[in-house]
Amino acid sequence: MSKNAVAVVGVGQTHHRSSRKDVSMAGxxxxxxxxxxxxxxxxxxxxxxxxxxxxPDMFEGVAMPELYLADALGAAGKPMLRVHTAxxxxxxxxxxxxxxxxxxxxxxVLTVAYEKQSESNAxxxxxxPMPFSPPLVAGAGGYFAPMxxxxxxxxxxxxxxxxxxxxxxxxxxxxxxxxxxxxxxxTLKMVEESWLLWDPLRYLDTCPSSDGAMAMVLxxxxxxxxAPNPVAWVHGMAMRSEPTxxxxxxxxxxxAGKDCAADVxxxxxxSDPRRDLDCAEVYVPFSWYEPMxxxxxxxxxxxxxxxxxxxxxxxxxxDIPWNPSGGVLSSNPIGAxxxxxxxxxxxxxxxAAGGHxxxxxxxxxxxxxxxxxxxxxxxxxxxxKKPE
Amino acid sequence: xxxVAVVSFSYSTVAxxxxxxxxxxxxxxxxxxxxxxxxxxxxxGFTCSGSFDYLQGGPFSFVMGLDAxxxxxxxxxxxxxxxxxxxxxxxxxxxxxxxxxxxxxxxFGKASQGNVHEIMSLQLDPYYVAPLWPSMVDLAALQxxxxxxxxxxxxxxxxxxxxxxxxxxxxxxxxxxxxxxSIEDLLASPYVASPLRDADIFPTTDGVAVIxxxxxxxxxxxxxxxxxxxxxxxxxEPHSLGARDLTRSDSTALAAKHAGVASGPIDVxxxxxxxxxxxxxxxxxxxxxxxxxxxxxxxxxxxxxxSAGLVRIGEVARRIMDGTANRxxxxxxxxxxxxxxxxxxxxxE
Numbered sequence: 001m002s003k004n005a006v007a008v009v010g011v012g013q014t015h016h017r018s019s020r021k022d023v024s025m026a027g028x029x030x031x032x033x034x035x036x037x038x039x040x041x042x043x044x045x046x047x048x049x050x051x052x053x054x055x056p057d058m059f060e061g062v063a064m065p066e067l068y069l070a071d072a073l074g075a076a077g078k079p080m081l082r083v084h085t086a087x088x089x090x091x092x093x094x095x096x097x098x099x100x101x102x103x104x105x106x107x108x109v110l111t112v113a114y115e116k117q118s119e120s121n122a123x124x125x126x127x128x129p130m131p132f133s134p135p136l137v138a139g140a141g142g143y144f145a146p147m148x149x150x151x152x153x154x155x156x157x158x159x160x161x162x163x164x165x166x167x168x169x170x171x172x173x174x175x176x177x178x179x180x181x182x183x184x185x186x187t188l189k190m191v192e193e194s195w196l197l198w199d200p201l202r203y204l205d206t207c208p209s210s211d212g213a214m215a216m217v218l219x220x221x222x223x224x225x226x227a228p229n230p231v232a233w234v235h236g237m238a239m240r241s242e243p244t245x246x247x248x249x250x251x252x253x254x255x256a257g258k259d260c261a262a263d264v265x266x267x268x269x270x271s272d273p274r275r276d277l278d279c280a281e282v283y284v285p286f287s288w289y290e291p292m293x294x295x296x297x298x299x300x301x302x303x304x305x306x307x308x309x310x311x312x313x314x315x316x317x318x319d320i321p322w323n324p325s326g327g328v329l330s331s332n333p334i335g336a337x338x339x340x341x342x343x344x345x346x347x348x349x350x351x352a353a354g355g356h357x358x359x360x361x362x363x364x365x366x367x368x369x370x371x372x373x374x375x376x377x378x379x380x381x382x383x384x385k386k387p388e
Numbered sequence: 389x390x391x392v393a394v395v396s397f398s399y400s401t402v403a404x405x406x407x408x409x410x411x412x413x414x415x416x417x418x419x420x421x422x423x424x425x426x427x428x429x430x431x432x433g434f435t436c437s438g439s440f441d442y443l444q445g446g447p448f449s450f451v452m453g454l455d456a457x458x459x460x461x462x463x464x465x466x467x468x469x470x471x472x473x474x475x476x477x478x479x480x481x482x483x484x485x486x487x488x489x490x491x492x493x494x495x496f497g498k499a500s501q502g503n504v505h506e507i508m509s510l511q512l513d514p515y516y517v518a519p520l521w522p523s524m525v526d527l528a529a530l531q532x533x534x535x536x537x538x539x540x541x542x543x544x545x546x547x548x549x550x551x552x553x554x555x556x557x558x559x560x561x562x563x564x565x566x567x568x569x570s571i572e573d574l575l576a577s578p579y580v581a582s583p584l585r586d587a588d589i590f591p592t593t594d595g596v597a598v599i600x601x602x603x604x605x606x607x608x609x610x611x612x613x614x615x616x617x618x619x620x621x622x623x624x625e626p627h628s629l630g631a632r633d634l635t636r637s638d639s640t641a642l643a644a645k646h647a648g649v650a651s652g653p654i655d656v657x658x659x660x661x662x663x664x665x666x667x668x669x670x671x672x673x674x675x676x677x678x679x680x681x682x683x684x685x686x687x688x689x690x691x692x693x694x695s696a697g698l699v700r701i702g703e704v705a706r707r708i709m710d711g712t713a714n715r716x717x718x719x720x721x722x723x724x725x726x727x728x729x730x731x732x733x734x735x736x737e
Contacts, residue, residue, distance in 0.1 A: 003486060062510060063441075064723070067624075083478075099485055104389075238464075242460060243455050372451050
């Protein structure tokens with residue numbers, strides 16, 4: 001069976017802030033969706049189906065909120081799906097939506113991911129004590145800090161490796177008016193002197209807590225041909241999951257991440273991601289995850305990730321910019337963060353990234369999301385040209 | 389569309405699981421369904437599940453659920469915060485892309501850990517309705533009253549639905565409730581929320597359900613009589629109860645039209661009716677006679693939250709696979725007062 005081609009024909013996102021008191025949850029998702037529809041030259045009635053993604057419902061205290069959002073997203077009378085795969089959800093939601101087109105079931109699909117973190121408190125939403133389970137009472141940072149220390153031991157990376165990413169991504173965010181954090185004054189010294197939260201993570205090594213939404217309109221080849229603006233073609237997409245309680249897991253360099261990357265590179269014809277991609281938007285919620293994922297995604301040999309960062313290879317003017325938008329370290333509406341990665345790379349290959357547009361050479365870029373305790377991965381490669 | 393079939397189905401229910409957590413409930417049923425499918429666990433192409441964090445009272449209920457699957461080496465996997473029937477829809481889409489030839493689908497939930505009637509209130513508009521805490525039974529009662537007033541049917545008709553379900557459930561090992569209640573006895577019991585009595589309302593149920601799907605020749609090679617999915621569609625309606633006609637289920641009728649329910653005779657129907665009046669509303673929307681609806685007893689007999697919709701597909705598929713039915717329709721629902729509905733047409737070959 002041959003799969004149908006899929007293109008991103010419209011992208012929209014909110015301005016991400018610590019608290020979007022000016023909008024309800026419905027208003028937040030609608031803001032992103034309306035912008036994506038306008039970009040695609042469409043109205044609500046053009047859409048065949050809606051796919052919504054977000055992280056745990058407890059982050060806002062609304063159970064299955066897509067039911068309540070059906071009206072705001074113009075879904076009445078249409079199919080509506082709600083994806084939830086932990087932090088990778090923004091990416092997997094886009095993939096589920098793209099598969100509806102790839103399978104030939106729909107022509108035009110609206111996909112939206114969001115989080116309105118100001119409605120609740122994510123750290124404690126993540127830390128509900130469960131009977132018969134070891135308590136995790138420090139949120140995501142408390143979970144990932146030991147993994148980072150293990151990475152430092154394995155790779156011999158110096159302590160400043162993470163701080164360099166923290167500075168780089170915040171300076172990238174200055175180019176992006178939608179980013180939550182704008183810190184043009186940030187320096188390595190500021191990061192090093194910020195509060196120590198979970199050794200070795202300091203306050204400025206961590207992502208903010210944001211309200212925000214991302215939306216895309218995905219279309220078939222026929223829809224792409226009629227699109228008013230340049231489109232981004234999906235060249236490959238993949239998801240992988242591995243178990244949680246399993247002694248053979250390597251949480252520092254997870255097999256699921258390696259397998260997912262290998263699958264998506266195979267589909268997109270990428271043999272050397274550092275050479276064959278123009279940029280990558282990768283889910284880096286804590287600064288150290290840039291060097292860790294550089295290795296996991298095959299941009300360098302194992303143990304060398306921190307060197308790429310230190311050399312400036314991943315900087316905005318480096319040979320393989322990572323997170324030119326400022327990344328998760330600059331905006332983190334959790335459920336949307338994966339889809340922001342996917343949508344930002346679509347904007348890059350469309351030449352529509354504005355102030356943070358990178359130079360296009362191969363015209364291909366990688367969007368990445370991960371979730372849980374690094375068990376869940378979703379990735380796609382998009383390109384300016386239609387895949388052969 | 390590519391030919392895709394149900395080749396295996398297992399499920400279990402219990403009124404209140406006292407000993408086991410969700411993973412422990414899932415593991416044996418997943419193993420049973422995979423063993424019966426004739427497909428090796430390591431050959432399954434895609435896995436998708438449905439669950440609901442608020443039943444567990446913690447985030448990421450699906451994360452540990454995956455540990456019942458044996459996801460090593462890492463697998464292609466996804467999850468919907470919806471009934472397992474919608475996980476089956478996502479798996480069906482994955483099979484339609486041609487990327488995989490088989491899929492494992494499961495839904496699970498342990499509703500007895502909380503008050504499910506109140507938990508479902510958190511599905512409502514968070515600004516204007518949820519703060520009033522109407523329970524799902526209160527909303528169902530509003531719908532039942534509107535339906536009785538509009539249709540000219542009576543509470544005696546609702547009792548008739550319950551009596552039929554309880555009689556049918558006597559042959560279903562997974563039934564939490566079954567028996568031969570008289571109409572008079574049912575009508576003599578007190579209201580929970582008028583016009584609904586206890587027997588009109590699903591019993592709280594902990595449950596898990598597992599289906600294995602396979603495409604084309606693989607399905608034929610592992611199963612003598614696979615239950616082919618001939619149509620699969622789902623639709624949602626506006627959220628606000630005031631914006632819908634509660635006396636009918638337009639989204640079910642629309643999904644039924646797209647799934648092609650009317651394009652052949654229907655021998656068996658299983659509907660995800662959690663309240664007695666919903667059997668009548670859904671039968672009308674699907675265009676089937678209530679007498680052939682829910683031969684298993686349906687959700688009035690056992691209603692594992694997050695698996696009961698998938699069970700409806702399984703119960704129809706089981707009857708096709710064993711040759712007692714040739715063509716059937718299954719239905720699943722989500723949201724307050726039948727807001728979102730899925731329809732699946734299955735057929736033998």
